[in-house]
Amino acid sequence: MNIQKLNVCMDILKKDLGDGFVASCILTTEDGQVLVATDQANIAEATLLNDATALMRNALKTYPAELGQYYYIDVAGNMAILVIPFGDYQWTITVNKKLVKLGLLLNVVLPAIINAFEDAVVS
């Protein structure tokens, strides 16, 4: 894990999302400890989403299918959460969905930050 590259990931994210960026948090999946978090990040929420990912993986076995690169949760009101589980880490990103279109988030921002995240994790 390269902390500097991880911070670069955050910078890319903030730049790409602009005003649509709300908060972000990267934690380890094994113990749910936070590695990097922005000011407004909801740590409790990010930790619970770590458990949610495990539930999803189990639920998907019933189809059977496997979780891919991300999942997106619509939240009532203006917010939405993008979660990127990768190996032993999970990146949670909260966005203002009124300011960030879903298509832009999934097709433009996501590929860029996933590459940067993977690079930071394997470094």
Place this chain on the structure above:
Amino acid sequence: MKKDFKLIIDNEGLENQSATDGGNRDELQRWPLFGLSVGSFLQVIAMERQTCMMEVYLDADHWGHFCFVEGELYDAVSGAQGGEKAAMEMISWENVRLNIKQILNTTGLVRRIDKNLMLLLMESTRLRDEVSDGEDQQELDVAEDLEDREVVVDDADRGKLSACLSIMVKDMGDALTAANIVDLAKGKVLASYHAAPEAAEAFLRLTKFLKSAFRDNTQAELGDYLILDLKNQETLVLLMIGEQQWCIVFNNVKCSLGLLRNVVMPKVIRTYNEMQ
């Protein structure tokens, strides 16, 4: 043309038989399937995109058949009636016996029904409801068991949701991998397509977990949908629509997420609302 329909019972001598040929009504053995509603069976045939003839027998004076070509309802014949009228009449029959025949030769088969099967089923349900409204109300008034009423409502809802899934199957084609609709409060599977009940239960648990996690730990509430990227170019979309949870797994190369969200689902939801 598909020739592997497993429910085909009687294929003898069909090689040269025209699709419009009625058949012998004297032998009850000719209609070996029973205990199934006409509407349910029609939906299965449409969903499986079969080319076949479904024969329906109510009694010696009431019998007929539906003709399907690759899942599209082409024609129906009942006594002197044909086309849509015959179809509507046979859909309303209850306690019928059925038989399925494969159509090997579609020559001479003229399409006399243009209306979508789902619309026919909806129209039939509406007409039946109108006719039995008075009787039903009286029955409900004297019903002592509340659960009996719930079962009636459930069955009606299941039929509508199955119709919605059929529209989805038709629109998405082989891009649709699996789908199910669950009653959020009761945890009952209301309709499904290629999905095991365990899958519905597992995702119901996930939704409940997320709802309580959001409620207890944040000031926010879970919204209307979740999107899960899956391996092998598949996507799972979980939609919370009123009291129901819709779980849809599809190939995201054959059908984009945008197409599902902006075209298919609005159409399905619109259809569901129109059936209310």
